[in-house]
Amino acid sequence: MYNGHTDPVEHVSHFNQRMAVHSKNETLMCKVFPSSLGPMMMRWFDGLGAGSIDSFKELNWAFGSRFITCSKVPRPLNAWLSMSMREGETLKTDLDRYWEMFNEIDWDFDNVAIRTFKVGLPAEHDLRKSLIKKPVRSMHQLMDRIDEYKWVEEH
Structure with missing residues (x-):
């Protein structure tokens, strides 16, 4: 009901x-x-x-x-990743919050993988600058952009 x-x-x-x-x-x-x-x-x-x-x-x-x-609005992954135990909080209370948040996460692994890849590039790298100026929305788009930059680098 x-x-x-x-x-x-x-x-x-x-x-x-x-x-x-x-x-x-x-x-x-x-x-x-x-x-x-x-x-x-x-x-x-x-x-x-x-x-x-x-x-x-x-x-x-x-x-x-x-x-x-x-309506429930899924929480972003970074909300879960930034959780920490509060001062004076018991382990049980912390774990309860942790797993509740875990179950409410909007699992956007493409987004995490894209951000992780971008952050791993040196700040002055042209590919990183390109990803900042014109963000990609999927792993497929990221791989296409990487291929473009690999081709330029190889030739």
């Missing part, structure tokens, strides 16, 4: 998993979805205008838009 206090994206994901066998039947998905809502959320659903929703995708969008303030 969605209670209005948890992540709506997670709720829809769980609902979709429960309804996986019927996922192609949009009408059924729309009719069953309200059964996953708590009393307050049913008021929202009942307030939707007749004929205002034409597909489960639209219902999903309307639901997510209405309860967006409950």
Whole structure:
């Protein structure tokens, strides 16, 4: 049951998993979805205008838009990497915070690998300057940029 206090994206994901066998039947998905809502959320659903929703995708969008303030925002990896034990904190408390943060991390390993590679280059290196001026967004882009600079260096 969605209670209005948890992540709506997670709720829809769980609902979709429960309804996986019927996922192609949009009408059924729309009719069953309200059964996953708590009393307050049913008021929202009942307030939707007749004929205002034409597909489960639209219902999903309307639901997510209405309860967006409950969405969990994944934490960046650097938030986890910069954690340290607080003064006077017990090991148990520190570990509880550590693992809670670990589970909330948005795992963007490409970003970490790109940053690590860039920081490892000498500050005056042309490739590093290029990566600062025009950042890459994926490992594929990084490898292409590296290949360009290797080719220039080899010729």
